[in-house]
Amino acid sequence: MEAAREVAPLVIVPLGSCEQHGRGMALQTDTVRAVELAKLVAERMAPRAVIAPETTVGLSEHHMGFPGTLTLSPETLQQVIYEIVHSLHRHGWRKVFLLNGHGGNNAVVDIASIRIRADFPDMHLASSGISALVPDVISQEGVSELRGHSCEVETSQALYLAPDLVRTESLVSGTHRRSDLDPAGRLSRMHPAIHFPQPYHRLDPNGALGDATVASAEFGERQVKAALDRLTSFLEQFIALPLPSSPSAPATPHSV
Numbered sequence: 001m002e003a004a005r006e007v008a009p010l011v012i013v014p015l016g017s018c019e020q021h022g023r024g025m026a027l028q029t030d031t032v033r034a035v036e037l038a039k040l041v042a043e044r045m046a047p048r049a050v051i052a053p054e055t056t057v058g059l060s061e062h063h064m065g066f067p068g069t070l071t072l073s074p075e076t077l078q079q080v081i082y083e084i085v086h087s088l089h090r091h092g093w094r095k096v097f098l099l100n101g102h103g104g105n106n107a108v109v110d111i112a113s114i115r116i117r118a119d120f121p122d123m124h125l126a127s128s129g130i131s132a133l134v135p136d137v138i139s140q141e142g143v144s145e146l147r148g149h150s151c152e153v154e155t156s157q158a159l160y161l162a163p164d165l166v167r168t169e170s171l172v173s174g175t176h177r178r179s180d181l182d183p184a185g186r187l188s189r190m191h192p193a194i195h196f197p198q199p200y201h202r203l204d205p206n207g208a209l210g211d212a213t214v215a216s217a218e219f220g221e222r223q224v225k226a227a228l229d230r231l232t233s234f235l236e237q238f239i240a241l242p243l244p245s246s247p248s249a250p251a252t253p254h255s256v
């Protein structure tokens with residue numbers, strides 16, 4: 001591993017989940033999408049990036065209405081991420097990227113990152129989701145008003161990255177209009193800046209939003225290729241950055 005560290009200063013850590021993805025996709029969909037995209041990034045940057053083992057269970061409390069879903073507590077997931085990065089730091093890596101395949105992990109990724117930046121000010125740590133890299137590519141497609149989980153966006157990514165995740169004949173259209181939700185669900189989607197999350201079993205009987213029946217590998221390819229370009233462009237500059245001169249004040253995750 002010492003040789004790997006010398007040629008590969010960047011580590012990508014894929015973060016996943018084990019949660020219901022409606023009737024047509026596998027429990028490990030988020031994990032596999034993150035791993036497969038990480039492989040494409042590492043291939044393009046070869047030999048300068050390595051991939052750490054993926055986390056296969058995330059924070060999925062909002063999907064626990066569906067058997068098969070596993071969840072860690074926010075505290076546990078935060079500690080897992082922290083200790084993976086700490087281990088990498090102990091072995092000399094100073095550039096780490098968390099590639100998160102599951103939006104439900106976002107808040108925990110932010111908090112873990114704040115702790116890591118405070119405790120290891122001599123390293124650079126960054127993170128992103130997958131769909132969040134390409135909102136323009138997604139909105140060009142005329143996608144459903146309600147989407148974001150097991151929808152045409154995610155199913156298309158899976159069809160391109162790992163088609164074995166998808167049982168095409170079992171895909172059904174999920175709740176895809178805000179007006180189809182119950183009153184709490186409608187209110188939860190009133191404004192993107194207002195957080196009023198609802199468990200998925202209250203949003204759709206199968207736990208899937210959007211319309212997975214119109215998903216295609218071609219739409220997935222357009223999303224993944226754009227995400228790959230943007231991620232690689234960032235990471236090329238990330239890898240070239242000088243290390244921070246410590247001690248530094250911990251960065252805050254959001255501007256105000």
Ligand SMILES: [Zn+2]
Nearest residue numbers: 029030150154
């Ligand atoms: Zn997912």
